Amino acid sequence: xxxxxxxxxxxxxxxxxxxxxxxxxxxxxxxxxxxxxxxxxxxxxxxxxxxxxxxxxxxxxxxxxxxxxxxxxxxxxxxxxxxxxxxxxxxxxxxxxxxxxxxxxxxxxxxxxxxxxxxxxxxxxxxxxxxxxxxxxxxxxxxxxxxxxxxxxxxxxxxxxxxxxxxxxxxxxxxxxxxxxxxxxxxxxxxxxxxxxxxxxxxxxxxxxxxxxxxxxxxxxxxxxxxxxxxxxxxxxxxxxxxxxxxxxxxxxxxxxxxxxxxxxxxxxxxxxxxxxxxxxxxxxxxxxxxxxxxxxxxxxxxxxxxxxxxxxxxxxxxxxxxxxxxxxxxxxxxxxxxxxxxxxxxxxxxxxxxxxxxxxxxxxxxxxxxxxxxxxxxxxxxxxxxxxxxxxxxxxxxxxxxxxxxxxxxxxxxxxxxxxxxxxxxxxxxxxxxxxxxxxxxxxxxxxxxxxxxxxxxxxxxxxxxxxxxxxxxxxxxxxxxxxxxxxxxxxxxxxxxxxxxxxxxxxxxxxxxxxxxxxxxxxxxxxxxxxxxxxxx
Numbered sequence: 001x002x003x004x005x006x007x008x009x010x011x012x013x014x015x016x017x018x019x020x021x022x023x024x025x026x027x028x029x030x031x032x033x034x035x036x037x038x039x040x041x042x043x044x045x046x047x048x049x050x051x052x053x054x055x056x057x058x059x060x061x062x063x064x065x066x067x068x069x070x071x072x073x074x075x076x077x078x079x080x081x082x083x084x085x086x087x088x089x090x091x092x093x094x095x096x097x098x099x100x101x102x103x104x105x106x107x108x109x110x111x112x113x114x115x116x117x118x119x120x121x122x123x124x125x126x127x128x129x130x131x132x133x134x135x136x137x138x139x140x141x142x143x144x145x146x147x148x149x150x151x152x153x154x155x156x157x158x159x160x161x162x163x164x165x166x167x168x169x170x171x172x173x174x175x176x177x178x179x180x181x182x183x184x185x186x187x188x189x190x191x192x193x194x195x196x197x198x199x200x201x202x203x204x205x206x207x208x209x210x211x212x213x214x215x216x217x218x219x220x221x222x223x224x225x226x227x228x229x230x231x232x233x234x235x236x237x238x239x240x241x242x243x244x245x246x247x248x249x250x251x252x253x254x255x256x257x258x259x260x261x262x263x264x265x266x267x268x269x270x271x272x273x274x275x276x277x278x279x280x281x282x283x284x285x286x287x288x289x290x291x292x293x294x295x296x297x298x299x300x301x302x303x304x305x306x307x308x309x310x311x312x313x314x315x316x317x318x319x320x321x322x323x324x325x326x327x328x329x330x331x332x333x334x335x336x337x338x339x340x341x342x343x344x345x346x347x348x349x350x351x352x353x354x355x356x357x358x359x360x361x362x363x364x365x366x367x368x369x370x371x372x373x374x375x376x377x378x379x380x381x382x383x384x385x386x387x388x389x390x391x392x393x394x395x396x397x398x399x400x401x402x403x404x405x406x407x408x409x410x411x412x413x414x415x416x417x418x419x420x421x422x423x424x425x426x427x428x429x430x431x432x433x434x435x436x437x438x439x440x441x442x443x444x445x446x447x448x449x450x451x452x453x454x455x456x457x458x459x460x461x462x463x464x465x466x467x468x469x470x471x472x473x474x475x476x477x478x479x480x481x482x483x484x485x486x487x488x489x490x491x492x493x494x495x496x497x498x499x500x501x502x503x504x505x506x507x508x509x510x511x512x513x514x515x516x517x518x519x520x521x522x523x524x525x526x527x528x529x530x531x532x533x534x535x536x537x538x539x
Contacts, residue, residue: 012135013037013061017047017078019071023098023120027065030124031131044073048081055087063134065118068097079114092134096120153180154287158294167192167299171200171268174295178202178270181287185246187214189221190299191267197222213242217254221269224258231259231289235274246273259292261299268295329354329361331425333539335512337520339485339531349375349416350483350530351383359394360425362386365481365534366418366437369458378411382418382459396420396433397468400459404435407460415460419481423473425538430479431468435459438484438498441505443515445476449506451498475538478512480505485531486523512537 014036018024021042028038039061041047047066054060064082066075075095082088096118110117115134118127157177164170171190178186179202190198197218220241224234238251246252255274260267270292336352349368354361364386368375382403389402399420407414417437423430432440436458439451454469473479487497501523508518512535519533 012063012131013039013059014131015039015041015047015050015061015064017041017044017064017070017075018067019043019069020067023067027096027120027127030127034124034128034131036131044070044075044078047078051082051088051091060088060091063092063094063131065094065096065131066114068095069099076108076114092137094118094130094134096122150181150287153177154291157181157291161291161295162298164298167198168200170295170299171198172202173200174268174270174291175200175202177291178272178288181291182272184272187217187245187271188295189218189269189271190295191218191222191269213244216242217245217271221256221258221271222267224256224269229260231257231293233257233289245271257288257292259289259296261296266296266299268292268299270295329356331539332361332423333512333537334363335516335535337516337531337533339520349379350485350532351379352481352532352534353383353386354534354536355387355390357390357394357422358392359422361423361536362390362394362396362399363421363423363479363481363534363536364418365483365532366416366435367483367485367530367532368414368416374414378407378414378416381410382406382416394422395468396422396431397465400433400435400456401465404459404462404465408462411460415458417458419454421479421481421536422468423479423536423538428473428475428477428538430471430473432471433465433468435465438482438487441480441502442471442473443478443480443505445474447506449502451502473538476510477537478510478515479536480515481534481536482519483530483532486519486533 012035014031016024016027016031016038018027018040019042024040024042028040031038039050041050044066047064051060066078068075070078075097079093079095082091082093092115094116095114098120115137116130118130154177157174157180160173160177161170164173167190171188174190175186175188178188186202188200190200192198197215199214199218220236224232234256236254236256238253241252241254243249243251245254252273254271257270258267270288272288334354336354338350338352351364351366353364355364356362366379366382368378368382385403385406386399389399393399393402400418403416403418407416416435418435419437419440420433420435421430421440422432432452432454434452434454434456436456439454441449441451443449452469452471456465457463482501484494487501488494489497501519504519504522505515508515515535516533520531
C-alpha cells in the first residue's frame with residue numbers, strides 16, 4: 001500500500017494502445033510510477049500482433065487500455081476481435097477517450113465486451129483504480145472458472161474410477177484423473193489386504209522391464225498407509241523416492257496422497273512429482289484427497305470380488321477334468337476346452353461332462369444362469385448329480401427331468417441350461433435332449449455343418465420335456481457342443497452369432513483338437529462369460 005492506504009497490484013502488465021505519442025507516454029508514466037509494467041503500441045493492428053506474439057510466449061498482459069479513436073480500427077473493434085478469440089477472451093479491456101464522451105459511447109464500449117470506460121485526462125489515482133478493478137474482476141472470474149473446471153475434472157475422474165471393472169483398471173483411471181487435476185505425471189497404487197499392489201500410470205512412459213523402482217515405491221506407499229485410517233498426505237524427498245517413477249532417469253520429490261478403505265486394509269496411494277517450494281499449489285486444495293478416498297471406496301468391493309473369483313475358478317478347475325485327464329471312453333474320441341471369463345467379468349457356471357453309461361457314452365455341456373460363486377457351486381452340484389443319475393439311467397430326457405427336479409428342490413431361485421447327448425459307439429446312434437441350451441452341431445464328412453433340431457425348457461422350471469432327437473454319426477462325422485459364452489456378443493443377434501459359428505466350424509480342419517483351437521481363436525477373446533466346449537467323434 002502507499003501512504004494513502006491504496007493497494008497496488010505489483011507485477012501487473014498493462015498494454016496501452018494509443019496513436020498519440022504524447023498521450024501514450026503520459027499514460028505509461030502514470031502506470032509505471034504505480035509499479036506496473038507497460039507495453040505501449042500505436043494502433044489496433046499493432047496491438048493484435050503484439051498480443052499474438054505474447055500468447056505464443058505465454059506472456060499475455062493482465063489488462064489492456066485501448067483508445068477508442070485509433071486510426072486503423074476503433075477501440076471497440078479491437079475489443080470485439082479479442083472477445084472472438086478464446087485464448088484472449090478473458091483479457092480485461094478498458095476503453096478511454098480524450099474526446100467528449102456521450103452515454104452512447106460508454107454503451108458501445110460495454111456492448112463490445114469492454115470492462116470499463118475512462119475519460120482522459122484523468123487523475124492518476126483514478127487511472128490506477130480503474131486498472132486495479134479490471135484486473136481484480138478478471139482474476140476473480142478466472143479463479144471461479146478454474147474451480148469449476150477442476151471440480152468437473154474431479155467428478156469425471158470419480159465416475160471413471162467407480163465404473164472400473166478390476167483393481168488394475170481402477171488404478172489406471174485414478175492415475176489419469178490425478179494427472180488431469182495436477183497437470184503432471186502420476187502413478188497410483190491400489191494395495192490389496194494381502195499387500196499385492198495394482199499399479200496405474202498416466203502421462204509417463206511405461207515402466208521399464210525391471211520394475212524394481214515401482215515395487216520399492218509401492219512398498220513405501222504401503223508403509224505410509226499401515227495402521228492409519230482416512231486420508232493423509234506426505235512429501236517423500238527424492239533420496240527416499242525411487243528415481244524414474246514419474247520421468248525416466250529423473251530424481252524428484254513425491255507428494256503421496258493415501259486413503260484407506262473402511263476395512264482398514266485396502267489402501268490407495270496417489271503419487272505426483274512436487275517441488276519443495278510449491279507444495280501448497282493448486283493440487284493442494286483437497287481434490288486429490290477426495291479422489292483418493294473415492295478410489296479406496298471403489299477398490300474395496302473389487303478386491304473382495306477378486307478373492308471370490310479366485311475361489312470360484314479354483315472350484316471349477318477342481319471339478320472339471322482337464323483335457324489330458326478325461327476318462328478313457330471306448331469307442332469315442334473326445335476333446336474339451338474350458339476358458340474362464342476375462343478378468344474384468346464375473347465367473348459363471350459353465351461345465352462339460354463325458355460319462356460312461358450302460359447304453360453308451362453320455363456327453364453334456366451346460367450353464368447355470370448367473371455369475372457368482374453361487375453359480376459355480378450349483379454347477380458342481382449339477383455335474384455330480386448327473387454322474388450319480390447315469391449309474392442306472394441313460395435316457396437323456398429322463399436325466400434332464402431328474403436334474404430339473406433337483407434344481408426345483410434345492411435351488412428354486414436358479415435355472416440352468418444343459419444339452420445331453422447319448423452316443424452308441426457301435427451303431428453311431430445319437431439321442432439328444434436339450435434344456436434351453438444352444439443345440440449341438442453335427443459336422444458331416446465333406447464339409448457340411450447343421451444344428452440339431454433339439455429344444456426344450458430350461459432346467460428348474462418344472463415343465464414337460466419333449467422326446468429326444470435322434471441322429472446317426474458316421475466315423476468321419478463330428479459332434480460339437482458349446483456354451484453361449486463362446487459366441488454371445490452385445491449388440492449382435494444370437495442368430496447371427498450362431499451362423500458365424502456354423503460357418504467357422506464347417507471350414508475348420510478335421511482334427512478335434514484343431515477344431516476346438518480354431519473356434520477359440522475365432523471367438524474366444526476377452527469374453528464376458530465362461531466358455532465350455534466339447535467335440536466328439538466315433539473312435
